[in-house]
Amino acid sequence: MSPAPKALVFDVFGTCVDWRGSIIAEGRRLNAERGWKIDWEGLVDAWRGAYQPNMQKVRSGQLPWTHLDVLHRMALDALLPAYLGGTPKKAVRASDMERINTMWHRLKPWPDAVSGLRRLKTRHIIGSMSNGNVALLTNMAKFASLPWDLVFSAEWVRHYKPDRETYLSAPQFLGLKPRDVMLVAAHKSDLDGARRAGLMTCFVPRPLEFGRAFLKSGAYDAAYEKRFDLNVRDFRELATALGC
């Protein structure tokens, strides 16, 4: 690897936190609490499925700048009726919809994430680099104890990854060269976007991001790639690789 990066920025959904498992778990608790029968596995996959198409509406200019909480809510409103599983629609009130939508603020970290980030923080600037909005990322960091030095969000620059502007915001605002900043992510398309912008890259597979069935189907691509500066099993291995 070339010289060590001065700052590390992290994709969040899937890379730092288990969005699918967290939403299913909170959703099932809600079902039990309220006597609902919502199909949370089906809903969360459809909800996440709406993520890229809705951001693309913003990237393409079809929608003006709209932050992720609002895109999440648009998708939730459209999708929920198909996953009620017999729950009466009126049983889910406006305040419930808000609670469901902010489940994305309360996602649990992968087991290695917090300890790995704490080690990395001792010698590097660490930040998020996410399409989540600032409030979402800040609330999630409090909830999950993600010890960011600062929050980088698509919202600061009004561009969604993989737009070049989003990746370049980290070196620009930190007064660093792109090569002094490394993106850590579980998604190869995200890392390729960062590479095109000149950042260093580190791939961390998260085989359980899409659930056990997806992993068993063989569809998950965990292969290391030479085009990335680093490939590591988890954040602890990354900390060790960087001497932290």
Added chain:
Amino acid sequence: MSPAPKALVFDVFGTCVDWRGSIIAEGRRLNAERGWKIDWEGLVDAWRGAYQPNMQKVRSGQLPWTHLDVLHRMALDALLPAYLGGTPKKAVRASDMERINTMWHRLKPWPDAVSGLRRLKTRHIIGSMSNGNVALLTNMAKFASLPWDLVFSAEWVRHYKPDRETYLSAPQFLGLKPRDVMLVAAHKSDLDGARRAGLMTCFVPRPLEFGRAFLKSGAYDAAYEKRFDLNVRDFRELATALGC
């Protein structure tokens, strides 16, 4: 006091860190190391004196958006010759000028600041709210162990305090109402700017900000004011007042 704030944002220079004492101390170490005779007390007061006029050039549109590291450097270049104290000008090299300019990234916290912020962080979102640029504030937080949840900087919104846009950026990006956010500051004009924008306010006097001679002269105004929601002696008293 009205209900407790959800987020606390802090003025940084003077409120969290002792800029004057820190720069004089690092400057004197540099004098000893390099055999210089720079008058650091005179320089730092003149340097800080250039702060508001230079930001006003940006606020008024006389200068395009220019972040604080650049404004600091413009002022340093103009002021240093008058404070060399007989040091040959060529003894101060380009790399020295950069080191001097980034002294603003390496300021020491007041004795109560870090422990107070740690307590406040357990129950509130805490962030900077400073005219410093993002890199400066991030580097300073690492250096001084200021445990921000996130960095709010004039640079994100390209407006210097007391412009309304700067104060309002905290509630807006956090998805909160202005009254849910409290500015903590040692400067009454800063707090008045935040009040006009609808934020809660807390005054913390920092009698030593401008040095012992200034304090002895009686010019320092440490009086509590009813128009602020809180007046406290230091960050520990603030943490206690908020039940942290």
